[in-house]
Amino acid sequence: MKKLLVANRGEIALRIIRAARDHGAASVAIYSDEDAGALHAELADEAWGLGTGRARETYLDIDRIIGIARRAGADAVHPGYGFLSERPEFAQAVLDAGMVWVGPPPAVIAALGDKIEARRIAQAVGAPLVRGSDGPLTSGAEAVDFARQVGLPIAIKAAFGGGGRGMRIAREMDEVAELFDAATREATEAFGRGECYAEQFLDRPRHIEAQVLADRHGHVVVLGTRDCSLQRRNQKLVEEAPAPFLTPDQRDRIHKAAADICRHAGYVGAGTVEFLMSQDGVISFLEVNTRLQVEHCVTEETTGIDIVTWQLRIADGEALTVTQTPQPLGHSIEFRINAEDPGRGFLPTPGLIRRFRAPEGPGVRLDSGVGAGSTVSALYDSLMAKLVVTGPDRDTTIRRARRALSEFVIEGPATVLPFHRAILQEPDFTAETGFRVHTNWIETEFSGLPPADRVPPADPALIRSFVEIDGRRHSLALPAGLFAQMPGADDTTPPVEAGDDGDILAPMPCLLQKWLVAEGETVAPGQAVAVIEAMKAETPITAGRAGQLHRIAPSGETLAAGARLGLIRPAPA
Structure with a gap:
């Protein structure tokens, strides 16, 4: 190329x-x-x-x-x-x-991207697997029937998705149908297809995956494992390689299943085979991601193999020079630096980054898409950067990570940096009393953090824009005050100001996905009344007080931060 x-x-x-x-x-x-x-x-x-x-x-x-x-x-x-x-x-x-x-051939992407077909491939090669539905479920009622057959909890998953999008865990029978509908909506928005299936969910499992490379000459090699158990809303926050605290037998079973699945499917390129492992050591195939993973960096750091360059070399027809799983060169932990407020349930926080001071020093790598002056958009994922810390062993890496995170400064949008600093003090993660992290540990066992301070939007002296000429971008900068003097400037719609406690306001730029209650219905304080979508995540909006709900914005409308969705008036006596 x-x-x-x-x-x-x-x-x-x-x-x-x-x-x-x-x-x-x-x-x-x-x-x-x-x-x-x-x-x-x-x-x-x-x-x-x-x-x-x-x-x-x-x-x-x-x-x-x-x-x-x-x-x-x-x-x-x-x-x-x-x-x-x-x-x-x-x-x-x-x-x-x-x-x-x-990447892999289109037919391979289709086969492994269809989570139901991927399960069949896993069964064909004898990979460990829990019970699942025979195909996509057509309704919430079918999801309820499946839950009654296999027992709770169950996982409802997008058949053509990944990355935790279109996935819900049902632990109570009366929430199964509602969660099926939510998973279908999210899958449709994220992947353009809403089909979902269900499978038994291993409660409090670890999330372990194997990184695979395969060339066009039939060679398949597993580069090693990663642990990605620290997640919020099924989205990973911290990943490490190699996956710690596995027995040699568990590691061998994961390596073999990953290689067998990819070989059977005719895989080409970089891919990841994911598994769940219960607290008592039961391993179950989860899915194959037919692409580069966010967390590929920790495998690169512990193997010395540039996975992205190898993707290009394989695409150019080169044969792999790595023939077997390499011995790890140490231990590496990746921290996803998201624009989210962990003190408000990891609420996305788009906005202007005023200051961005990255850590440096031995064992520190930063893959970033932003810097000071960048704007985190509400239209896309909240991931800004990835801090990757590596050391000769896990304990050293944790100490280095504490140092690196203490140096990291981002001013502007709230970030998950306070969460990462807190997690490195948690005995469940540091394994001082045993490694006890699992995929819903944050929701069930993490003590939480206070909300971040609110930061007002910036008022830049310059408005920056760009002009494109034959694929080359050229920067333009104009005084912000210039536009206030232009004809029509006064026609700009002013921001919506917050009213009394009865106002229901958009906490960020978002799409009003769905109203959960009818016009005029009586609601209670804390009751979820609507669902918004921002930065690739669904967030419920709750009532601030009791009263009658009156809708203002229709479902499907795109809203600015602070826009009024609706209001709650006192219920008639």
Whole structure:
């Protein structure tokens, strides 16, 4: 390949751009209007605009991306993770356009991306597996029937998804149908398909995965394991390699199952086979992610293998030079630095980053898509950066991580940095009294943190914009006050001001996904009345007081921060 289009954004786009340079290829970035000032667009050799709109109109628009690739003269496409990375129709469109697809063949993506078919492959090779539904469930009632057959808890999962999107854990029978509907909505929004299936859920399990590389010559190698058990809302926050506190037999079973599944499926490229492991050591296949993982960095640090560059080498037809699982070179822990407030239930907090001071020193790596002056958009994932800390053993790595996190300063949006600092003091994680972390540990056992201080939006002296000429971006900067003097400036809609306690306000820019109560219905304090979607996460909105609910914004409307969704009036006597 000579010129690689990176069909993604943020830190992963930057990671791939750098790998392309190491591989000797030029890079082409794409960006939405919302990302016009993003680092990945600035640092690529070329950057082409996708226009305005939410992800479905920009980073998920296959025809638009293929058109840009052709105009830019790209001969290869790397999808990163998320967005179109596990969409076989995108892979096929790239191949049909005569370009190299950096990933597994479309048929393999389709087979393993269909979680039901992936379970069948796992069964065929004898991988460990819990009971699941025979196919997609068509309704909440079918989900309830399955729960009655196998018992609770059950996991309801998107059949064509990943990364925790479109997944709900049902622990009570009366919540199964509602959670099925929520999973279907989220799967449709995230992946364009809402089919969901169900399987037994191993309560309080660890989440363990195996990193695989496979070339076009039939070679499959497992690079090692990772533990990704620290999660909130089924989204990972902390990952480490190798997965600690496994017996040699458990590690061998995971390695063998991962290799057998990928070999049976005809896998090519980098992929991850995920498993759950119960507290008593029961292992069950979970899914295959047919793409690069966010947490690939910890495996790179503990093996010395550049996984992203190897993706490019494999796509160019090279054979693997790694023939067996390498011995770990130490221990590595990754901390996802998200724009979320852990003191408010990990509520997303988009906004302007005023200060960004990254840690340095031995064993510290930072993969970041932002810096001081960057804006974290409400339209996309809340991930800003990844702090990766490595040492000769787990204890040393934890000590280094405490030092690195104490140096890390981000001012502007609230972040999960306080959570990461707190977790390194938790005996359940540090294993001072045994490693007791599991996938719902944060919700059930973490003592919590106070909410972050609210930060008002910035009032910049300059408004920055960009002009694109033949794929090259040029920066423009104009005085902010200039627009206040322009005709029509007074027509701008002012921000909605908060009223009394009866107002129901959007806590951030968001989409009003769904009202949960009817117009005029009486609600109680703390009752969930609506669901919003922002930064790829659904968040419930609760009533601040008792009274009658009156809707203002309709379902499906995009709202600014502080916009009034509705209000609660005192119920008539």
